[in-house]
Amino acid sequence: MERVLARDLKKHSGSKVMVEGWLHKKRLLGGLTFINIRDRSGLIQAVVKDKNEVEKLRGLQSGTILRITGLATEEPRAPGQAELHDVNIEVLVAVSEEPPIEIDKPLSHKSDNLDTLFDYRAIGLRNIDEATIFKLRSELLRYIRDFLYQEDFVEINTPKLVAGAAEGGAEVFKLDYFGKEATLAQSPQLYKQIMVGVFERVFEIAPAFRAELSATTRHVSEVTMLDVELGFIKDHSEVLDFIQKLVFTVISRLYKEHECDLKSLKAPELALKADFPRYSMKQIHEMYQKETGKDTSKEVDLTPDEEKWICEYSRKNDGCEAVFATGLPESKMKFYHMKGEEGTARSADLLFRGVEIATVPQREHRYKELVEQMKKAGIDPDNPGFSAYVSAFKHGLPPHGGFGFGIDRLTEKIIGLDNVKEAILFPRDINRLTP
């Protein structure tokens, strides 16, 4: 008999079917044993009346793998509006030990102790809510790629073992590479710009590594990054238009196609418009001071409180939780960004639900200007780690811009999790290298 999945059970009402899955929950109710079977598509409720069948379950714990045949029967109160009657149970894999962490409670009941959560991650992910987070994350990746393919992008895979750090300042992991020193790539920045010279439009979704010494909730040492770079832009605003379209398209689609999943996770209601409001840093400082009395005009960046405030402001006044902060100060500029006017860089931050999710600059594509900016930043353009990069400009790169953003962070903010680590299957931080 062919296996029927939870999501299809109702369709088979009135027929005898076979299901397979994990024993998820077992309870007695009015003298009957109800069990929930979990498969990749959801839960199946089975009503076990027969004493012989009940006996087969004695001593078996959550995780036990069962094959059950029975009569599929409509039942509005059961998951998927159907359940199994007259069941015959076969134990495929018996589990006699209780799970080390509760997996049959909604996520809001889960322990606040993140360490316990991650210590038993291999089992805890079997919680339906936990699994839903990562199903949504997988969908998000799919939607992002769908969008980028439609926009004529080529996917690239660039090396994670590199000779030097792309950006001097931040902490990098170093390792011995056959007697040479290698570092783990913090970003594919240099490679994606080189690849604009080949394909104009490229993207990569790949791990990036940061030896973050901080032990806060926001710091992890391995992230999954989406990196995008597009050439032949007219101006900086085309890059903003592009990320806006990307973010609007994929988040809207997720909310549309996974409404139930997002509701079950108590994700915030979505307020997003196709055109994200654009405020300059200066404007935001002024608006924020007017409202709170706090003077932030001397800050190089938006303060964390300002980031929250402007997103909240925009949600209320513009009906959009995503906002651009434009006109970032030149002092915050990387050597590969393009200078703007009046001490600004041609760069903006994209904020969503209170945090920055991406910096969105135009690049300096002119060879001479780039080399100057490298030198000013203390980078030797003749360094072998940079020679390929510099040569791409010497032999012609068009005006281009791009951005990178963390898939983990985006997943966290969309679902409304407390901590970026909850959006990572097996997070890595200063204290954690397992599981």
Add this chain to the structure above:
Amino acid sequence: MERVLARDLKKHSGSKVMVEGWLHKKRLLGGLTFINIRDRSGLIQAVVKDKNEVEKLRGLQSGTILRITGLATEEPRAPGQAELHDVNIEVLVAVSEEPPIEIDKPLSHKSDNLDTLFDYRAIGLRNIDEATIFKLRSELLRYIRDFLYQEDFVEINTPKLVAGAAEGGAEVFKLDYFGKEATLAQSPQLYKQIMVGVFERVFEIAPAFRAELSATTRHVSEVTMLDVELGFIKDHSEVLDFIQKLVFTVISRLYKEHECDLKSLKAPELALKADFPRYSMKQIHEMYQKETGKDTSKEVDLTPDEEKWICEYSRKNDGCEAVFATGLPESKMKFYHMKGEEGTARSADLLFRGVEIATVPQREHRYKELVEQMKKAGIDPDNPGFSAYVSAFKHGLPPHGGFGFGIDRLTEKIIGLDNVKEAILFPRDINRLTP
């Protein structure tokens, strides 16, 4: 005026259009200057008659970025069956230095010196044929994911920074992780099996790292791996059926949708059937001996020559260049494979065009048996690096199987390249950490 891409030029015949791209080639023919402009979709030929316009191009080299307006005109001999007349040229980025490597010749003319090729990779990739390789690679990734999503798989991202090596023997890169020793993941093996307990069907496409001390053409230290794992299988043959369907679907689709690209790269003709022939190792040894007189029956594995021979045999006799070698010997088995009958493992090699592209085993899913096999392989199941893995089995994993294969290798074999490194944008080996 909106930019028109090379692939759309013919559609605009009779209209004045604007194109942008790289100066790819410039030549004089019968007193006229012909230039080729490269954009992300192909080449555009422009005929420059006006002396003032010709003058603008003086001293400018390949890589120069141009904006050209002109009259789109049908011309069967031009790339894309159209060219530009009455042109007006604007130089967006001037390049005065010749490219360090020829980029306007077909791939067969390229230097056999791989070191030169990779030293100037950032520019060499602008060769149309080189770029086509990586466009096809991107498509291959897209087709693989399309197939897996349709088959109900969830995409996962597992950590590349891990506490120990999944497989004791092979060389691993080690690094200091905040005072602890970490290694770079050689494969997501343990994680994908854990995730079968959550989603049943999972895949990942990600970098994997191997500190290969060999300097042969086949050895690179960073590869892009597709890893697939599927649970609730009936038996080992279901895993073979699955990889067969995957490989057949994506390669057939690539040959169908990119016939011209593959022809321009002189890729071999495809001989593939939906059902790949399956021969046991023993059969292959016997058939090979009968044909060549060489006795390979004592080999643990197929010899490289046998791999070539059986693929060629199957191409001729079965009309299929992909073959399974089944009944791999138990002595070649990893601790997480399932034992078969008569000294074999429940494992097969998938061969394509003369080389093994994947090992396709059923896993040992039974907790007790797995722990025994770990101990026998010298691995301590209580080692913290393995505790999450072992717990997944203790708390119930269904019968499952899976495989991993290199995207680089597959791309190489499909296109018919000489060297796996030619299918990698920026390859890494014992001697090469840049660009």
